[in-house]
Amino acid sequence: MSSIPKIKSKSLSGQVLWAVFAQGAVLVVVLSAAYFLFQNTQANLDAKGIKSGFAFLGHEAGLPIGDSLIEYNPTKSYGYAFLVGILNTLMVSVLAIILSTILGILVGVARVSNNWLLARLAAIYVETLRNIPLLLTLIFTYIIIIGSLPHPRDAISLFDGYFLSNRGIYIPKPIAEDGFGIFIIAAIVASVLAISFGVWAKQYKRRTGRLVPGIWGGLAIFAVLTGLAFLATGNPIGSETPEFRGFNFSGGLGLKPEFVALLTGLVLYTAAYIGENVRSGIESVHAGQIEAANALGVPSGVVTRLVMLPQALRVTIPATTNDYASLVKNSSLAVAIGFPDMVSIGGTIIGQNGQAIEVIAMWMAVYLTINMLISFGMNLLNSRVQIVER
């Protein structure tokens, strides 16, 4: 660390000047090549009578979208339709990242487990999923879902108001009723109290060395207080039950089979990779350290949390960052099973107006942004778990 300021304070020697010049020259070459390609593309598009530019984003889209997080109809603009696609891509990516992380950790821990059966099952899972192309996994999942579930007329209903059919999963939608506002305020107060208790418990432990169950105590406080508020306001959450009408269910919350299949396929596939990252992380921790902690009589939960995990994460996080980025990119396979992600909707836009260059540039920009954000977040996390070198 101490050597860096020295270099900075040096005056521009001949060597440094030369390096600056060389880098500048390369930059000029790259920029002029990019400029040439841009100009040439523009000229060729003009010569062929192909429109270019982003004006089309404001035009009416006219295309139907089956699954949207925000209110959409065909009179909205192309730009808005593309936004619907971005949100769908984001939703499936975020959920898949969370679920594949959970599943991946379970698989990774199972891989190194002393339980022979569990370790073998996890190994079979990892080897199978890693060695089959994701596209096949997706199509297989999709076919299983729509092929095995019944028509909505004969939907499976395990609980009242919950329906499972080849049109997806439909569940009652929670609706705010009288007293909901008071209930929310009570819940906020309860969580503030619970967190304060947790913080106090930590400080108390640091001061006196005596253990107070901060997390469990906090959870108990939250549960009791919100429960009381719920009863006091007289059940402020109602529900809208899905009903079979005409051809399909209306009302309630619905998850389409395309979404479920895509999410399942992505999670199963990525979890196999994350599981391997977790396994390699765990195995990278020297067994002697665990043995030493055990010999000192440290409880096994604390050994895992304070000895093993911090060191395992150093190996696990960088590899997992790559898998998250792959997951986001892999979500573009949605188009094969009919989920309207950004690529599917963009493809339709290309088909309607032929402006492929613009749409592909937008695809690239969105994927780039999402993955840069993931890298940024994961690097922050990584810098916290790495060994601090002095």
Place this chain on the structure above:
Amino acid sequence: MKNVSLISAIALVAATAGSAQAQTLEKVISEGVLACGVSEGVPGFSNPNSEGVWEGLDVDICRAVAAAVLGDSDAVRFSPLTSSQKILAVSSGQVDMTSRTTTWTMKRDSSEGVDFTQVVFYDGQGFMVRAESGITDANQLDSATVCVTTGTTTELNLADFARAQNITIEPVVFEGKREAVAAYESGRCDALTTDASQLGAFRTSFIDPEAHTILDTLISKEPLAPLVAHGDNQWKDIVTWTIFGLISAEELGITSENVEDLAANSDNPDVQRLLGVSGDTGGFIGLEGTWMKDVIASVGNYGEIFDRNLTQTLGLERGLNAQWNDGGILYAMPIR
């Protein structure tokens, strides 16, 4: 795959010099093969048969152009294209022409770098439903789920139809036709929508065709025409007039069987002009005088093409695609 070739098409646009457009004919002759874009597999229009040979109405149009230009109906390299590639592949010069059930619209013709040649099939968008659903009219599809293919006018027509009828239709949009059809067949959708001719083709591929009904309602006009890159007028003329030649040949009663005989013996001046016995129709478009004779000898006239690909295999009737003097709207411009 789709993105790879989309991007390569864009790379072509970005990196090639401007005016390589005007010499498609020279290019095809020097390479000795016609690069023709077709669909990925629509029975009756373009579909590889059990021996891997491409067959169908769209395919035969490619073969006809190859016969007119090169004298060999087999000198064609077929490129299966998805819906979102079909325009770009031809405007970027990846293929010399596209014959791929493409609807002729103003926007495509004017602002996407392509020119449409001549309609080879008048189609309309329809719906297929399960017979047991009891649906007889497309208006009854309120709240129904409909399987559809992306990148097509079909998708827009469906949205327009729902808006005009003030009903809600939930679309499930697939990249490929086969996926859309499979999803419909497995019960994911209540209806499948695409051009009526293709619905007929798909229905024949089902295990139990009788369990599915094609509704009479047509919700759009779909004039399907081959397209070429914008700006090469000679090449556009060649494709256009080859199609007119096929239609005229049926009108004049010239078939693949009697073409040699008529060329030698016919006294009809129209027949003589078309077959290059008199006049120089081929010369107008830079081809041999006997261009249409080669075409008809190898692929037959329009009626034979239609019969071979659509009537015999799929049971499709001529309908709008009959000759103008036979109840249809097929009307070839005079070849003289």
